[in-house]
Amino acid sequence: MSEVRRFEVLRAIVEDYVTTREPVGSRMLTERHRLGVSPATIRNDMAALEEAGYIAQPHTSAGRVPTDAGYRVFVDRLAEVRPLNVPQKRAIETFLSEAVDLDDVLTRAGRLIAQLTGQVAVVQYPSLRRSGLRHLELVPVAEGRLLVVVITDTGRVEQRFCELPLRPDGTDGGIVLDDITLGELRARFNAAAAGKRLRDLPTAFAGVVEAVGPELGGVAQAVADLVVDTLGEEGEERIVLAGTANLARSEATFEQGLSPVLEALEEQVVLLGLLTEMAGDGVGVRIGHENRLDGLTETSVVASGYGTDGDTVASLGSIGPTRMDYPGTIASVRAVARYLSRVLPN
Amino acid sequence: MSEVRRFEVLRAIVEDYVTTREPVGSRMLTERHRLGVSPATIRNDMAALEEAGYIAQPHTSAGRVPTDAGYRVFVDRLAEVRPLNVPQKRAIETFLSEAVDLDDVLTRAGRLIAQLTGQVAVVQYPSLRRSGLRHLELVPVAEGRLLVVVITDTGRVEQRFCELPLRPDGTDGGIVLDDITLGELRARFNAAAAGKRLRDLPTAFAGVVEAVGPELGGVAQAVADLVVDTLGEEGEERIVLAGTANLARSEATFEQGLSPVLEALEEQVVLLGLLTEMAGDGVGVRIGHENRLDGLTETSVVASGYGTDGDTVASLGSIGPTRMDYPGTIASVRAVARYLSRVLPN
DNA sequence: CTTAGCACTCTCGTGCGTCGAGTGCCATCC
DNA sequence: GGATGGCACTCGACGCACGAGAGTGCTAAG
Numbered sequence A, B: 001m002s003e004v005r006r007f008e009v010l011r012a013i014v015e016d017y018v019t020t021r022e023p024v025g026s027r028m029l030t031e032r033h034r035l036g037v038s039p040a041t042i043r044n045d046m047a048a049l050e051e052a053g054y055i056a057q058p059h060t061s062a063g064r065v066p067t068d069a070g071y072r073v074f075v076d077r078l079a080e081v082r083p084l085n086v087p088q089k090r091a092i093e094t095f096l097s098e099a100v101d102l103d104d105v106l107t108r109a110g111r112l113i114a115q116l117t118g119q120v121a122v123v124q125y126p127s128l129r130r131s132g133l134r135h136l137e138l139v140p141v142a143e144g145r146l147l148v149v150v151i152t153d154t155g156r157v158e159q160r161f162c163e164l165p166l167r168p169d170g171t172d173g174g175i176v177l178d179d180i181t182l183g184e185l186r187a188r189f190n191a192a193a194a195g196k197r198l199r200d201l202p203t204a205f206a207g208v209v210e211a212v213g214p215e216l217g218g219v220a221q222a223v224a225d226l227v228v229d230t231l232g233e234e235g236e237e238r239i240v241l242a243g244t245a246n247l248a249r250s251e252a253t254f255e256q257g258l259s260p261v262l263e264a265l266e267e268q269v270v271l272l273g274l275l276t277e278m279a280g281d282g283v284g285v286r287i288g289h290e291n292r293l294d295g296l297t298e299t300s301v302v303a304s305g306y307g308t309d310g311d312t313v314a315s316l317g318s319i320g321p322t323r324m325d326y327p328g329t330i331a332s333v334r335a336v337a338r339y340l341s342r343v344l345p346n
Numbered sequence C: 001c002t003t004a005g006c007a008c009t010c011t012c013g014t015g016c017g018t019c020g021a022g023t024g025c026c027a028t029c030c
Numbered sequence D: 001g002g003a004t005g006g007c008a009c010t011c012g013a014c015g016c017a018c019g020a021g022a023g024t025g026c027t028a029a030g
Helices: A005-022 A028-030 A038-050 A067-079 A086-097 A102-117 A179-193 A196-209 A214-231 A242-250 A259-266 A268-278 A327-343 B003-020 B027-034 B039-051 B067-079 B086-097 B104-118 B179-193 B196-211 B213-232 B244-249 B260-264 B266-277 B325-341
Strands: A120-124 A133-141 A145-152 A158-163 A239-243 A284-286 A299-306 A314-321 B122-123 B133-142 B147-150 B159-161 B237-242 B285-286 B299-306 B314-321
Touching: A005 A028, A005 A038, A005 A067, A028 A038, A038 A284, A067 A284, A067 A327, A086 A102, A086 A327, A102 A120, A102 A239, A102 A314, A102 A327, A120 A242, A120 A268, A120 B179, A133 A179, A133 B133, A133 B147, A145 A214, A145 B133, A145 B147, A145 B159, A158 A214, A158 B159, A179 A196, A179 A214, A179 A299, A179 B179, A196 A214, A239 A268, A239 B159, A242 A259, A242 B260, A259 A268, A259 B244, A268 A284, A268 A299, A268 A314, A284 A327, A299 A327, A314 A327, B003 B039, B003 B067, B027 B039, B067 B285, B067 B314, B067 B325, B086 B104, B086 B325, B104 B237, B104 B314, B104 B325, B122 B244, B122 B266, B133 B179, B147 B213, B159 B213, B159 B285, B179 B196, B179 B213, B196 B213, B237 B266, B244 B260, B260 B266, B266 B285, B266 B299, B285 B325, B299 B325, B314 B325
Parallel strands: none
Antiparallel strands: A120 A239, A120 A314, A133 A145, A145 A158, A284 A299, A299 A314, B122 B237, B122 B314, B133 B147, B147 B159, B285 B299, B299 B314
16 A cells, blocks of 8 residues: 555545545546556555544545544645746735735735635735834824824824823913924924834933923823834724625535634634734645634735735735635735735835 | 505505515505504505505515515605704714814724624715815925825825926926025915815915016926815725724625625725715715615615715715614714714814 | 545435415405 | 405425436455
8 A cells, every 4th residue: 555645645635525526436536537556555545544633534425524623734845836827826926916005915915815816815014013114294183182193114004093192381272382393393203213123112212312302392202112013013903804705605615604704704803913913924824723713714815015025024825615726815815925925015 | 555554554564564574565564554454455565556656575574575676665755854862963973072183083983983883884084175275384305306285174184295396597406495495485375275276276376476577487387286286186085994893793784795885985086986976965865776886785885974064075975785773874874974074183 | 644435424416295375366345 | 355264175295205327445356
């Protein structure tokens, strides 16, 4: 009983099951794949594979179905990389290059993945914590209030209102800053922050607070705190979803119904955790129960980091039933991630 | 055969069908509602209602089910307003007041509606076209490029990159503006735009372009065009969805499966059209086929405009199966719209 | 180690009869 | 004239038996 044929059988099972969506039996297998042996032999191999936990049968006298473990070895050892064809590549390139701003790029990337894979696409916004500060803008909106606009070097723009402290001299009313003062403050902050990473900001800003003197110190401190907060906040990370409708089309796939899946997808925080957790180098695959999330135990997640010059700033990926076309999905996700990385510094 | 009782029967049918999800027959009706007449009488009324097109039977010898028309008269004439209870109101108030910025408010509003109605929530961002300009910010990001940040009086912040024209003197390289010039430009634009509505911007900006002289005129023109474009663009309208998972829970409801529904929800442009179309005064209801959208013929949409001081800037609503709890949904949507209107000018 | 044969097990589709909910109609009653 | 009780009829849901088919495991032979 040769080792290699056994895995060949596993590959055949996975491939057939993925396309037919039905448990595959020994006869079918010999008919559709030139394995050169009889069904009986296959049966022996299947028994061994089942023993090893790679396949299972839904009930006696039904064909075999790959288990999560089976998909795992398929992905790790058996799947061949299947590069996208030229029109597909071109489609990605043109579609992404038409985007006008970051929101647009990411939305388009999502649609693209959803369409290429026929599954749900997930695209994470460039993580604020892994971004640098490109520019800081201060806009007076009302007495005692400032709108702080943070622009990162990944093109993300985040705004937040800042409540200014009361006047230090104790007089009534909120602080109102004139344009000159504001301009100065803005210039100082930007000079201090230029090109810095998040972790270096607190010290850089401390210098600013120091330098502006006691009169403006309170305001500067409030702004500095807000910016550091904003960039550091986990909750402000964002996600784009696309292709949810694709889930419903493969409806019969999910034993538990797709309500738990949809629920999981709405829990953006958890989804984010999953994505960042998976953001290693290259494309990562999580199969079925490898996802700890309850709703996603019947799905697989294929994800990849993206970012300029090897610097991963966020992740993107595709989520679909465990029975998915892994080579195709992996290829699509990787391709979009790469093109996105190239286009990113908008 | 009294007119009023017949409608009473219709109401009973709608209410029962909404709660039991099953076709309702004449016997059940007499048992659960004190109508004071026998099943046979009810049957006569039902025949009349069916004749009038308000109810239908899925097949002979099944109970009756309300038609779209039936729901319509239920909503228009029979439904009693059912105000939310105090804890619900309080929940809305506290949950919305905790929001930190516009994104947050709208996300929370969506979650709220989804949870209150057990259906899908749709929340439209304040329409740019119906907003005024609060502030304009110009940020230099690279040679020949400017980041233009538009802040509306509804709290929306939109950013767009602006390609500057080549230097008028024909020397090489893109235009680079120093801080002083930029400051001046910014001040002029803001002075011109202060408090203006979108439709007045082009003329206001024309003045600015005139005033800055030929040197900066090209730049000013580019910026002005971009701003007017951004605020006028239909595509830039945005929508938040929430509670998609709720759809799956009432899965059996949709004859066609929920894939068409999900598809319709992903078509944000179309959804927007629907919402703006419905934005009259008060809460509007679209039932089943009254929605032209293919995917939504089995659903009803309950929507309301919102906005400060009677000025509708956008809409929000709830989408669910035609067989929904109309009074409850209407109450929830209205309540959230009101609170949102109050909280809005953040 | 492979293969052919064989008995065995289950699922799935089909046909059939029963049950029951619900209807429509008609004669009757107030 | 509207309300009611009675009654025959319709039709889907449910349960059951049965056969077909697909697939397996095992064993003995190549």
